[in-house]
Amino acid sequence: MAKIHLLLLKTSEQSLVIRGFMFNDSKNQLVIKENKINFTKYYKIVSSRTMILKGFDELNTFLSKSRNIVIVGHRNPDGDAMGSTLGLKHYFSKKGHSTTVVVPNEYPDFLHWLPGSESTYRFDWQNTQSQKAIKNSDIIFLLDFNALHRVGHDMQKTLENYSNEFAMIDHHQQPDNVKYMYSDVEICSTCQMVYQFIEMNNDLDLIDEDIATCLYTGIMTDTGSFRFRSTTSKTHRIIADLIDRGAQNDKIHNNVYDANSYGRLLLLGQALSNLQIFPEYKTAFITLTEAEKKKFDFQKGDTEGVVNYALSLKEIVFAAIFIEDVEQNIIKISFRSKGKFSVNQFARNHFNGGGHDNAAGGRFEGSIEEIIETFKALLPKYKNELNSSYEA
């Protein structure tokens, strides 16, 4: 078989030449073929080695007319889900579309101040309005999740029967195959991707205070206030630009992080006193039972971030929280890690879950006692990986 040698020549910021050499034995001559690839303006702006951009030109043509758009976030929406869906909604409204955000269920109190939050439909509560909005839409945008099951059973069924196309903007691994896609697992947040989506459309000047506030919020919450490894210089440049365009950073941090109830702090105290540490595996976990949640008047969002206290221990690289949820009859799990140990893989392999390399979640059917036993029994298998995960 003939050997082909490929040479990549970068000719400018906008193009790349691929030159192939092959020696043709029968004719005793060297064959050289050359192909020039011109990047579209989108690639120039946001390209990265992990980006998937599919159907973008077609999507832009589709959106060149005024459309009815529904934007959906995942079940138990967090700051990134709410910030990205609302940020994109404000942007599409400015582009002349009619846009509705539909989320599967309740989201934490500390996100209700977000601009546009009051017009959001909750699929479980406002089912008729949500179904109607979905049925009347020309396209659905799926934000901050990679697979339809992440919206929960009932809403998943509705989406599976949807007859128009989906567009996905998301940073989770292994995205479902939809017609239009902008996926990049190396970007810290879907909010940063929405910013870059607006940038790709040459529309940064449309970013006003509302859009800037929503996008800032999701970038802040998904990066642990700009401290996780996924935070890049580009993230900081985007954050700076969002401040210039009206995001009030002190107000946003205050609204999200300094809005605790007394009960939430007491619940945190309970969680910390339930902490168990396994130094030989550099692992720690926290548990919360339904009874403990009740005792401290648990509200949606109260356990958000609690797992990070386990990870904040010196020498700990793997942290988990197991939270009893009688409503769903499961144990809801969050995993966090420092360094190379992939909690996404761990959650996929053992707990029906997924997420990112350093932050993932999953579920377990059984009691708190059973999950503790199951989890502890898994640790020896990962001893080497855990011990070499992170060098400070």
Ligand code: 5GP
């Ligand atoms: P959290 O622990 O904050 O709930 O979630 C951390 C990350 O894991 C998020 O990016 C979230 O989307 C993802 N995640 C949480 N729970 C699940 C789950 O049950 N399945 C999958 N595939 N991902 C999850």
Ligand code: MN
């Ligand atoms: Mn996210």
